[in-house]
Amino acid sequence: MTTSSLTLAVDCMGGDFGPEITLPACRQFLERHPDASLILVGLPEALAKIDWPRTRVVTASEVVASDDPVEVALRRKRDSSMRVAIAQVKDGQAQAAVSAGNTGALMAVARYLLKTLEGIDRPAIATQLPNVRGGATTVLDLGANVDCTALHLLQFAVMGSALVSVLDERRTAPSVGLLNIGEEVIKGNEMIKRAGELLRAAGEAGDLNFIGNVEGNDIFKGTADIVVCDGFVGNVALKTSEGLASMIAEFLKQEFSRNLGTKLAAVVAYPVLAAFKKRVDHRRYNGAALLGLRGLVFKSHGSADALAFGFALERAYDAARHHLLDRVEARIAHAAPLLALGVAAPAGASTAPTNP
Amino acid sequence: MTTSSLTLAVDCMGGDFGPEITLPACRQFLERHPDASLILVGLPEALAKIDWPRTRVVTASEVVASDDPVEVALRRKRDSSMRVAIAQVKDGQAQAAVSAGNTGALMAVARYLLKTLEGIDRPAIATQLPNVRGGATTVLDLGANVDCTALHLLQFAVMGSALVSVLDERRTAPSVGLLNIGEEVIKGNEMIKRAGELLRAAGEAGDLNFIGNVEGNDIFKGTADIVVCDGFVGNVALKTSEGLASMIAEFLKQEFSRNLGTKLAAVVAYPVLAAFKKRVDHRRYNGAALLGLRGLVFKSHGSADALAFGFALERAYDAARHHLLDRVEARIAHAAPLLALGVAAPAGASTAPTNP
Structure with missing residues (x-):
């Protein structure tokens, strides 16, 4: 060797x-x-x-x-x-x-x-999803943490910003959105409201480029480079997207194989459908980062094929090559006063709901 | 008149x-x-x-x-x-x-x-989403309630069962799944675990056809007739789906209008694409039910066109024609001992996380 x-x-x-x-x-x-x-x-x-x-x-x-x-x-x-x-x-x-x-x-x-990095309570899982602007939206957490506190979401935002600025050099100050619900009866729960305050403070301190609340559809619109959320919510959003994409693919296949005429149409449309398929191919987005650890670990989807696994290897390679770990640490150090502020905030506002 | x-x-x-x-x-x-x-x-x-x-x-x-x-x-x-x-x-x-x-x-x-029905603390918003089995999955709550308790989720399950059994006569005992996260680090938070216990008890008492936990992708797989979740999670899942569907539609359109050749392919494939489009047309699923009130109210999407608004009218018509209100009330009355049990459960387990 x-x-x-x-x-x-x-x-x-x-x-x-x-x-x-x-x-x-x-x-x-x-x-x-x-x-x-x-x-x-x-x-x-x-x-x-x-x-x-x-x-x-x-x-x-x-x-x-x-x-x-x-x-x-x-x-x-x-x-x-x-x-x-x-x-x-x-x-x-x-x-x-x-x-x-x-x-x-x-x-x-x-x-x-x-072990976790100094200043990080909980590691998070981050992945990229395609958006209609032709780029990718980084979403975290995707299921490592349920019952997150506002401070955890701030940590996710800091780590996600480091990840995106490393993987995409054009984005030195990637934008961060807080996943929330929109026009509905109550806009977000107390934890989300508190997270919004912390993120806003981080934005004002120059630690983050926080753009405010975003909704589920903004993930695929590409409204923000990074979308932060509780792991439960992120996991549901990711899995729901996978389910919908599968259903749409299946329906498209069914319609094109309905009869001889539609099969003929499929032959004519094949190059277009292949280009489309490639564009929405979830395998290209394989490779989630485990962020917040004193070392880089990437997770491939369990059902990945060789192509998909190759993309996970690419992500790990890019992260290592661009010293992601150092960048995350530097960002956290920069945001340390604010992270400490988050800790010092009224306990109730940022404490996870746990069963006594 | x-x-x-x-x-x-x-x-x-x-x-x-x-x-x-x-x-x-x-x-x-x-x-x-x-x-x-x-x-x-x-x-x-x-x-x-x-x-x-x-x-x-x-x-x-x-x-x-x-x-x-x-x-x-x-x-x-x-x-x-x-x-x-x-x-x-x-x-x-x-x-x-x-x-x-x-x-x-x-x-x-x-x-x-x-006012709300006897036995219901919080009304919920329920809608139907298409699934790959060719049917529809009813999801609630979609944003009327954030910070739900386990008991609220049980109430949603009872109301959702009434709705589905009314709107689809073939489903007298529609199946109920609890939206949770899968293989990840921690399977659901304490509230979800407690909700699982309550739903299981309701299943054993014959009040519900509870099939256990489901994940986000199960919504579009049609694993359960009804998927219950906190309004925050449900709203994110719904909006994320809308965003993804829009992106996929946009990508398909872009690929077919790329050049003269692809535009020609679009002409050939037009009948197939039209059939596909009709099948995934979200307008057909317009019309969410506000459940748990002493009267029937249906909510149309704000951006609905005449076709979509017509579907919302159809849903209201079907619900009224089949006496949804009586059916919901009857189901709640049947489940009353269990709903009371839920109330009597250890406070911490079913209490929403609220800011003190």
């Missing part, structure tokens, strides 16, 4: 298909990036035949299953491919880890091994 | 376009339903020329604007077309009211005039 400037650690066993898709994706990644190296982590038998350039194999004796409870991943499977891959980041062997393993386990193991 | 078995009161002034779209929709509605009558409510000048069969004009001197705060609609504009239309229901002149006016004002005025 030659020394190289940038190394990713890949959990080759995670996801619905494991090495069958992760290995081809890794191979293609190496071809695309002559400056990058990989550490492939997995069961010995799965990686026995690997003899690639710029590649090191690290074996693990266990695999975290998609339905393993967090406790199992954390306490019992201490030699899982997921954990060993993240350990490479902790030990400085790799600049980022990528896994398609189950989100709950990944977040728990990553948090346990890497 | 001939006496008729069923009368709807229509706020002709509400929505972005007012009488321009509500009046043609009303006219077409009357033609479709020879057994129905309408009470048209609006400014005298807007309704001056109306001389239709089975139609009575009731004038109002004010209009609730789309950006009027709830307080203005409730306390200042006491002779608004919205309020006068709902008053027709209260006075027994009409079996249901329909308005495209602003949701917050409509809910507040309806609640003030009609």
Whole structure:
């Protein structure tokens, strides 16, 4: 293995298909990036035949299953491919880890091994969704945290701003919107109102480019570069979008395969439909960042194919190459007085609703 | 005006376009339903020329604007077309009211005039969304309530079941799913967990056909006939879906108008695209029910055109014709012991997080 400037650690066993898709994706990644190296982590038998350039194999004796409870991943499977891959980041062997393993386990193991950054209570999951302007909207949190406080949302905004300014160099001061509900009876609950105040203060202090409340439709309109929300809400929004996109694709397919005439129309329209399909292909948006940890970890969708997994590798590569971690830390340090202010705010306003 | 078995009161002034779209929709509605009558409510000048069969004009001197705060609609504009239309229901002149006016004002005025049903703390907004099975999924609440308790979600489930069993006669025991998040770190917050327990108990008592947790994508999969959620979450899911659908439509249009070749393909594919468009046409799903009041009120999207407003009228007509109000009341009465149980549960578990 030659020394190289940038190394990713890949959990080759995670996801619905494991090495069958992760290995081809890794191979293609190496071809695309002559400056990058990989550490492939997995069961010995799965990686026995690997003899690639710029590649090191690290074996693990266990695999975290998609339905393993967090406790199992954390306490019992201490030699899982997921954990060993993240350990490479902790030990400085790799600049980022990528896994398609189950989100709950990944977040728990990553948090346990890497710890959170100074000033961040809760790591968040951030992903990009396409918008009608032709760009992407970064949404967080997507399910790492339910019952968020206003302060958590402020932290998400700071971390999301760092992520976007790193991944898209044109956006040095990416805009942040707070996901809220619109014209309805009561505009947002108390936590959201308080979050709005904190974000506004951060905007005035120059820590954020806060543009105010946005609604669900603004995610795909591209009204803000970053949309922050509680993990429960973000997860529902993401999954609902996935469900709707699938339904629309299915309806389009059904209409074009209805009879001979429509099938003929499909042939004529094929290039257009292919271009359309490529444009809304969710695989291109695969690769969510686990933000707020002392190390970079990216999560691929469990059902990802090689193309999709490749995009997750690209995201990790871009983040590592642009020193995302340093940028997040710098942003947090800059916003530290405000984050402290958030902590000092009236307890009731920013405290999560928890069951006594 | 001939006496008729069923009368709807229509706020002709509400929505972005007012009488321009509500009046043609009303006219077409009357033609479709020879057994129905309408009470048209609006400014005298807007309704001056109306001389239709089975139609009575009731004038109002004010209009609730789309950006009027709830307080203005409730306390200042006491002779608004919205309020006068709902008053027709209260006075027994009409079996249901329909308005495209602003949701917050409509809910507040309806609640003030009609009061909530015995056993219901909070009215909810319910709408139908298409699913891939070719049916519709009823989702509530969509924004009338933020910071819901577990008991509220149980009430929504009971009301939603009544609505679906009324609107779709084939579904006598419609299935209910609780909107939750899936594999992620923490499965739902405490309120959702408690709601799950209450819904399970209701299922065991025969009051509901509860099938357990569902995720955002299940709305469009049609996993459950009814999906219950907090109004904040429901509103975000709905608006996000609207945003995504608009983006996809825009992308499809862009691809087909890219150049001469793609425009030609569009001509060939036109019948298929038209069929597809019709199938995903959100106007067909217009008309949300305000449930939990002592009278039927339906809300049309503010941006509805005549076709969409017509669908809202149809929903109100179907609900009135099938005695939705009685059915909701009967269901609530049946579930009363359980609803009382919910109230008696440990306070912390079902209490909304509010700012002290």
